[in-house]
Amino acid sequence: MERTIKCACDKIIAIFIGDPKLRTICHCRDCRKANGGDDFQDLMFCNINQIKVVVPRDQLIEVPASEYKDECPRYFCKDCNTFIYGDVSQKDGRPMALIGPMSVLTPTLPNMKPSLHMYIQDKVMPALPNDGLPRVESLSKSPYGKELMSKL
Numbered sequence: 001m002e003r004t005i006k007c008a009c010d011k012i013i014a015i016f017i018g019d020p021k022l023r024t025i026c027h028c029r030d031c032r033k034a035n036g037g038d039d040f041q042d043l044m045f046c047n048i049n050q051i052k053v054v055v056p057r058d059q060l061i062e063v064p065a066s067e068y069k070d071e072c073p074r075y076f077c078k079d080c081n082t083f084i085y086g087d088v089s090q091k092d093g094r095p096m097a098l099i100g101p102m103s104v105l106t107p108t109l110p111n112m113k114p115s116l117h118m119y120i121q122d123k124v125m126p127a128l129p130n131d132g133l134p135r136v137e138s139l140s141k142s143p144y145g146k147e148l149m150s151k152l
């Protein structure tokens with residue numbers, strides 16, 4: 001299945017192929033910064049090859065890896081600043097990417113609920129919601145990280 005990745009100004013930035021592999025609520029500083037200062041980011045993980053950018057590269061702002069603790073460059077719409085994706089593969093060669101919130105995907109995935117809260121030690125929300133989701137300090141050190149790797 002193909003979906004479009006649209007930014008807030010309604011441009012089709014990329015085509016997304018298949019389904020994301022994992023959806024999480026991330027509380028880390030990098031995600032909060034990428035999300036324009038919100039308290040958390042609704043984030044999805046996928047294989048980098050599932051994202052085909054269809055706009056000319058100069059329509060995207062690349063914020064370099066050096067700006068983020070997780071050392072992944074992130075890409076934003078030049079006009080509305082919507083976070084589109086982060087390229088994990090440029091960090092360590094794993095074919096992984098982060099994509100922005102569910103709202104960027106059209107059509108969305110109504111049945112794909114977040115699986116966990118992560119980087120809870122960095123949270124700025126006074127309290128996490130009572131949603132029953134597991135809470136981990138990092139994805140890679142949790143069983144969810146291993147599971148994700150096996151799906152990429």
Ligand SMILES: [Zn+2]
Nearest residue numbers: 026027028031
């Ligand atoms: Zn994060």
Ligand SMILES: [Zn+2]
Nearest residue numbers: 007009077080
């Ligand atoms: Zn835009």
